[in-house]
Amino acid sequence: EAPELAERFEAVVAAEQRIEPRDWMPEAYRATLIRQIAQHAHSEIIGMQPEGNWLTRAPSLRRKAILLAKAQDEAGHGLYLYAAAETLGVDRGDLTERLISGRQKYSSIFNYPTLNYADVGVIGWLVDGAAICNQVPLCRCSYGPYARAMVRICKEESFHQRQGYELLMTLMRGTEAQRRMVQDAVDRWWWPSLMMFGPSDGDSPNTARSMAWRIKRHTNDELRQRFVDMTVPQAEHLGVTLPDPELRWNEERGGWDFGEPDWTELQQVIKGNGPCNEQRVSVRKAAHENGAWVREAAAEYARKQKEREHD
Numbered sequence: 001e002a003p004e005l006a007e008r009f010e011a012v013v014a015a016e017q018r019i020e021p022r023d024w025m026p027e028a029y030r031a032t033l034i035r036q037i038a039q040h041a042h043s044e045i046i047g048m049q050p051e052g053n054w055l056t057r058a059p060s061l062r063r064k065a066i067l068l069a070k071a072q073d074e075a076g077h078g079l080y081l082y083a084a085a086e087t088l089g090v091d092r093g094d095l096t097e098r099l100i101s102g103r104q105k106y107s108s109i110f111n112y113p114t115l116n117y118a119d120v121g122v123i124g125w126l127v128d129g130a131a132i133c134n135q136v137p138l139c140r141c142s143y144g145p146y147a148r149a150m151v152r153i154c155k156e157e158s159f160h161q162r163q164g165y166e167l168l169m170t171l172m173r174g175t176e177a178q179r180r181m182v183q184d185a186v187d188r189w190w191w192p193s194l195m196m197f198g199p200s201d202g203d204s205p206n207t208a209r210s211m212a213w214r215i216k217r218h219t220n221d222e223l224r225q226r227f228v229d230m231t232v233p234q235a236e237h238l239g240v241t242l243p244d245p246e247l248r249w250n251e252e253r254g255g256w257d258f259g260e261p262d263w264t265e266l267q268q269v270i271k272g273n274g275p276c277n278e279q280r281v282s283v284r285k286a287a288h289e290n291g292a293w294v295r296e297a298a299a300e301y302a303r304k305q306k307e308r309e310h311d
């Protein structure tokens with residue numbers, strides 16, 4: 001009965017085993033996973049837009065092929081994640097409706113504009129770098145379908161991060177103007193990348209419960225620190241300056257001290273008031289509406305196939 005089911009759930013989680021779609025789970029666990037996985041899926045799909053902006057203006061055939069492959073990977077990630085969310089009993093169409101009506105969130109980072117080609121490199125380096133830091137621990141998430149989706153996604157994100165860094169290394173070996181482009185892109189993306197990890201621990205209402213359920217494995221601040229520690233030496237190697245005057249090695253802690261992100265800005269962007277929120281959602285809405293005939297045709301085809309099977 002119910003208490004036994006709850007006990008079994010707790011035991012599976014405590015033993016580091018996986019909860020699977022047909023297992024009993026607390027309703028709040030299900031709701032938390034739907035919220036997080038849907039937001040994650042939406043982020044992948046909306047996340048195609050900032051870089052997609054440069055597909056037709058890539059500086060060479062090689063750069064265009066790489067960027068196209070990356071954007072296609074992101075579409076794939078979105079699809080695995082929607083499929084993982086569907087195992088929890090929601091419908092992908094409904095999730096998309098919730099995204100375009102503003103009832104579900106997506107990552108704040110994708111509400112900033114991409115102003116030059118160095119932004120493509122910086123997104124790979126910093127945004128995919130932050131995504132990896134945040135997502136590697138999710139490979140051990142207690143919910144099986146999400147954990148398994150994360151394994152492949154993380155492998156592809158690593159390739160994305162490397163392509164970004166390689167692009168930036170190339171620009172840094174170029175002209176003075178190219179080096180300035182890289183620095184400008186780093187100045188604009190550094191703080192928003194730190195905000196990807198979410199509010200500071202004191203203002204993060206979901207962390208404690210998600211950690212108890214072993215959905216999250218680390219707090220937002222722990223992962224942010226890990227990202228800063230990983231990224232500072234990479235910035236030095238690249239030859240760029242991170243725009244934080246408070247960045248300082250802390251011998252005692254064995255980590256980098258850094259300044260406070262602008263939390264008001266994060267709240268504003270999450271609320272829909274970032275520089276590109278309106279554009280991102282309206283592009284997604286138009287794509288969804290323009291794709292209606294494809295969904296109708298696919299559903300009709302499936303219906304006819306089924307009818308034939310019954311003949």
Ligand code: FAQ
Nearest residue numbers: 040043044047106107108131195196197198204205206207
């Ligand atoms: N943006 O209590 P917490 C990618 C919301 S990577 C917007 O700390 P939680 C790859 C949060 O949802 C990006 N909203 O929440 C790529 C909650 O609101 P709610 C996607 C944010 O869930 C690269 C409220 O604030 N990655 O796409 C943000 O415990 C390049 C309170 O926050 C993931 O989604 C934010 N930055 O921790 C693609 C990873 N931060 O729902 C293309 C999976 C917080 O209660 C190109 N998600 N909020 O109304 C997670 O790890 C977690 O959900 C966190 C937030 C860490 C994002």
